[in-house]
Amino acid sequence: MGSKTDQNRLGEETSPYLLQHRDNPVHWQGWNPATLAAAKAADKPILLSIGYAACHWCHVMAHESFENPAIAAQMNDNFVAIKVDREERPDLDAIYQNALALMGEHGGWPLTMFLTPDGEPFWGGTYFPPEPRWGRPGFPQVLAAVGSAYRDKREDVLKNVAALREGLARLGQPERGDGDGPEISPELFDRIAERLLREVDPLNGGIGTAPKFPQAGIFELLWRAWKRTGREPYREAVLRTLTTISQGGIYDHLGGGYARYATDAHWLVPHFEKMLYDNAELVSLLTLVWGETRDPLYAERIAETIAWLEREMVIDGGGFASSLDADSEHEEGKFYVWSEAEIDEVLGEEADLFKRFYDVSGEGNWEGHTILNRLAHPALADGETEAALAHCRELLLKARAPRVRPGLDDKVLADWNGLMIAALAQAGLSFERFDWVALAERAFAFIAARMTAADGRLRHSWRADEARHPASVDDYANLCRAALALYEATSNNAYLAQTRDWAALLDRHHWDDAAGGYFFAADDTEDLIARVKTANDAAVPSGNGTMVGVLTRLALLTGDDQYRRRAAAIIAVFAGELGRNFFPLATLINNAELAMKPVQIVLVGKPDDTAFAELRRAVYQVSLPNRIVQAIAPGGALPEGHPASGKGLVRGRAAAYVCDGPVCSLPLVEPQALVDSLAAVR
Secondary structure: OOOOOOOOOHHHOOOHHHHHOOOOOOOOEOOOHHHHHHHHHHOOOEEEEEEOOOOHHHHHHHHHHHOOHHHHHHHHHHOEEEEEEOOOOHHHHHHHHHHHHHOOOOOOOOEEEEEOOOOOEEEEEOOOOOOOEOOEOOHHHHHHHHHHHHHHOHHHHHHHHHHHHHHHHHHHOOOOOOOOOOOOOHHHHHHHHHHHHOOEOOOOOOEOOOOEOOOHHHHHHHHHHHHHHOOHHHHHHHHHHHHHHHHOOOEOOOOOOEOOEEOOOOOOOEEOOEEHHHHHHHHHHHHHHHHHHOOHHHHHHHHHHHHHHHHHHEOOOOOEOOEEOOEEOOEEOOOOOEOHHHHHHHHHHHHHHHHHHOOOOOOOOEOOEEOOOOOOOOOOOOHHHHHHHHHHHHHHHHHHOOOOOOOEEOOEEHHHHHHHHHHHHHHHHHHOOHHHHHHHHHHHHHHHHHOEOOOOOEEEEEEOOEEEEEOOHHHHHHHHHHHHHHHHHHOOHHHHHHHHHHHHHHHHHOEOOOOOOEOOOOOOOOOOOOOOOOOOOOOOOOHHHHHHHHHHHHHHHHOOHHHHHHHHHHHHHHHHHHHOOOHHHHHHHHHHHHHHOOEEEEEEOOOOOHHHHHHHHHHOOOOOOOEEEEEEOOOOOOOOOOOOOOOOOEOOEOEEEEEEOOEEOOOEOOHHHHHHHHHOOO
16 A cells, blocks of 8 residues: 555544544544545545544444454454544535435444545445344445445446435435425415424423424524424423423533433433534524523523533633543443432532432433433422522532543534524623623634634534634534624624625636535545435534525614625525425524514614613513614714614614515614514514
């Protein structure tokens, strides 16, 4: 092979996931032009393994196979082994997950794909055990069979390659609606919401059975249906889900923050990793729903999750780390679970009360251990009892601190940070916690300073003082959304200007001039075999769906109609996908509703004026998913053509105007009148 691939080179990488594998006997390489060129020169197939630092089954396969010298030798002799962090390279992950789906296999991580030296897939799977088990072939058998097929049955391999190439090409060609304009209508929103409601578990909340993911986008869609129609089952589905996950074992009742998903239908047993993006999306959804319910449980969970973020996830400089691992000391969940004896020892006389509320028993509720939860007591108790339980939690958190902690993946990802920045800005406004807004601003400044190239283009990932990898549509979309949230929170025009700059870069490097819509990867990303264009939500909300909302807001905030036209073009590009499968399209649907029926609220007054502050507070006393707020000083100008243009103070008093389409309300100077006006919006 020569010097390039005859040793493990992951020590040259910055990703914590890749560095975990730098001591494997496998001659792992990073994904780069030199590695691909070496594979071509040797005519060796590529074994591509994609995972991430907090992935439990990635650790299992690594321990069973990648640390095994015999299996490693088999890999080294027959393949060029490439290891990829899916969080660093979501563009690569999207292509090869789709290739696996085209083979009729379920995707996931670890992803194990076999490629030609040109990077084109011909076979794959996910986790393979070290010997035949559970009806799955052993990894050594897989390696032998694939290596033999590549050597001896090259024509069959190339047929697979051609079929998959054709399928992957279609990923850039979504199904348009009939005609030229947007076809999504309020009636279609209602039909989709009704169909999704039938998938909600009426007893435990969430979608389907096990495993269960929080699915924040779908539950925002159902909350919007409640606000639009007033039909109680939509509201009940959202509240039951949020309450159950907030009292279930998927929530860390001592340290705050939600795990990625539950392995059971009751939300008791989590897959214990905590991801930045899940917590961002849940803070946003809880804030939206709290705007109407004022449920103290939701307020607690928002505050506790942000406290966890501040305590454990902020890196030097203010960016947010990506995730906490599920495992510690090679055991999943060990950091988080308890025995009854441990609870008794820490809490003493207070233990009985705590054990009654948090499902603690001698036999435990999971593999002989106890996962703390309040599923049997989801309603908050009286103030005195809750204060006693809070004291117990403080003692247990302190007692847990010396345990061996799960690994922290401290790389900073642009798209995930964008999600959390927006969540913090929204929550900061709603709860008047401007320290949360400041936390968001600091993270935004980190990205602007350290993850932006000289030409203004973003980088996707940062770690160890190095920004790497081209930004995707998801990076730009989520940071544009974050910038607009900060603009709403601060009225700082720099955030609006930055959004416009990023939107222009997206148009230049990601827009499909022939068919419309944004490609996931930029036009100058060199090492991809296909360019995916999708509106499907994945681990994070869809970039195309998010941009519908960003562009709609930009159009109304700036008066520039080109943004509205581009939002309409995205909707038209993906409208036909709704007829095929609307389940992964919640972000597109939610933002299409915003585009169709935005509610513009204009506040006129001096920021330091008490009356202005009271009107601003009133805006966030109502749950309004389609709210677009613009604050201007007396005499300040709104964009040309804005329905509130020319309106100002009322006899020197701060005033609010609520605009639906081209029509605005009379000036509102009393906070309660503004609340009443907003509460009537449907």
